[in-house]
Structures are given as structure tokens and as C-alpha cells.
Amino acid sequence: MNxxxxxxxxxxxxxRNLSWCLDRSRAAPPGQTVIDVLEHLRxxxxxxxxxxxxGGPIASAIGHVLATPTEATVELDxxxxxxxxxxxxxxxxxxxxxxxxxxxxxxxxxxSQWITHA
Numbered sequence: 001m002n003x004x005x006x007x008x009x010x011x012x013x014x015x016r017n018l019s020w021c022l023d024r025s026r027a028a029p030p031g032q033t034v035i036d037v038l039e040h041l042r043x044x045x046x047x048x049x050x051x052x053x054x055g056g057p058i059a060s061a062i063g064h065v066l067a068t069p070t071e072a073t074v075e076l077d078x079x080x081x082x083x084x085x086x087x088x089x090x091x092x093x094x095x096x097x098x099x100x101x102x103x104x105x106x107x108x109x110x111x112s113q114w115i116t117h118a
Contacts, residue, residue: 034057034060034061035064037051038065038090038095055077055118059077059080062086080118082118084101085101086099086101087102
């Protein structure tokens with residue numbers, strides 16, 4: 001799947017909404033909730049999807065998939081490191097958290113000072 005660059009303005013609360021893009025023909029309208037996006041992906045035929053976002057929507061997606069209480073979701077958000085990678089897998093029945101808050105692109109010792117929190 002070719003993932004074009006896309007940028008849409010935030011709509012409403014950043015912790016409940018996600019600005020995202022799969023391709024121009026399937027992009028969600030502004031204001032789509034994180035849960036709506038996850039469900040859209042689960043029901044789609046997509047094989048690989050790249051979503052780039054700030055910590056709030058990422059933590060909201062994790063909280064939804066793991067069914068965590070609101071307080072735990074906020075704690076997940078506070079632990080996210082800048083530029084970290086979180087991966088989900090999905091099939092027709094469910095979503096699963098594959099990795100959380102990893103920094104494989106900053107593993108080398110010379111990048112240790114680049115690791116920051118929001």
C-alpha cells in the first residue's frame with residue numbers, strides 16, 4: 001500500500017481524535033475518533049498501515065485495545081517517549097498490542113541524548 005503524505009487539522013480533543021491518512025480515497029473525515037479509526041482498519045483489507053500521531057491518540061488506542069481504565073490510559077500517555085514506535089496487529093475479529101514505546105531507530109549509544117519524553 002502506498003501511503004501518501006497527509007496532514008489534517010485536529011478536530012476536538014486531541015486525546016479522543018486522530019488525524020490520519022491511508023490514502024486519499026479512504027481518509028477518515030476530520031473528527032473521527034481513535035476507536036472509529038481502529039475499527040475501520042480492522043474491517044479493511046489493509047496489510048500494513050502507518051499512522052503518525054502525538055501521544056494522546058496513541059495512548060487512547062492502546063487503552064481501547066487493552067480495555068484499560070481512564071487513569072491507566074493517562075499513565076500510558078505520560079510514559080510515551082518522543083518518536084517512539086507502537087505497533088498493533090489486527091484481524092477481522094480483534095486488535096492486539098504488538099509493541100509499545102520502542103525506539104529501535106535510537107538504539108545506538110550516540111543517540112542516547114536524543115531520547116526524550118513529551
